[in-house]
Amino acid sequence: MNHPGDLKYSKTDEWVRVEGDEVVIGITDYAQDQLGDIVYVELPWESGENIAFEGKFGDIESVKATSELMSPLSGDVIGSNEELKEHPEYINDYPYEKGWMVRLKLSDPSQLDNLLNADQYLEYLQGR
Numbered sequence: 620m621n622h623p624g625d626l627k628y629s630k631t632d633e634w635v636r637v638e639g640d641e642v643v644i645g646i647t648d649y650a651q652d653q654l655g656d657i658v659y660v661e662l663p664w665e666s667g668e669n670i671a672f673e674g675k676f677g678d679i680e681s682v683k684a685t686s687e688l689m690s691p692l693s694g695d696v697i698g699s700n701e702e703l704k705e706h707p708e709y710i711n712d713y714p715y716e717k718g719w720m721v722r723l724k725l726s727d728p729s730q731l732d733n734l735l736n737a738d739q740y741l742e743y744l745q746g747r
Contacts, residue, residue: 621648623715627731628740629691631673634715635734642692642731645719646679646710649744655683657710662688662699662720669695672730676721679710692730694723 622628627635632650636643651657659680663670670676672693679686699721703709710718725731735743 621715622737622740624737626715627734627736628743629734630743631689631691633689633691635691635731636719637731640725640728641697641722642694642725643719643722644676644690644692645714646688647740648714651710651714651718654679654681654686657681657707660703660707660710660720662703663696664699664701664704666697667695669693669726670721670723672727688720690721690723691734692723692725693727694725696721697724698722 627637628647629635632647634645634647657679660677662677670690670693672690674690675687676690677688679688700719702717703720
């Protein structure tokens with residue numbers, strides 16, 4: 620499994636790329652593998668929606684199951700990956716690049732301290 624070292628990770632299998640006071644969120648390669656081939660994703664397509672820490676920010680559907688997407692951080696949506704409307708398979712093939720889901724303006728940057736680095740995330744996965 621691929622877990623880039625420049626990202627942060629949650630124990631609920633989301634990745635976070637920090638870009639100043641903004642973050643980009645997606646699901647990890649591990650989560651995608653557990654779900655199977657992604658066929659549909661529902662995200663907050665309108666900017667301005669507030670997402671709470673550990674709050675639902677969308678739904679994802681695969682050939683195996685439908686799951687809720689939970690945010691590891693709180694903030695306001697400033698963008699969603701519009702390409703996923705037509706190409707949800709980007710999550711399967713490029714979870715850390717084209718498969719990103721939402722961009723948030725952080726409301727509490729201290730929440731980043733609760734996330735794992737790549738080595739910690741790998742250790743967490745091995746302990747599951």
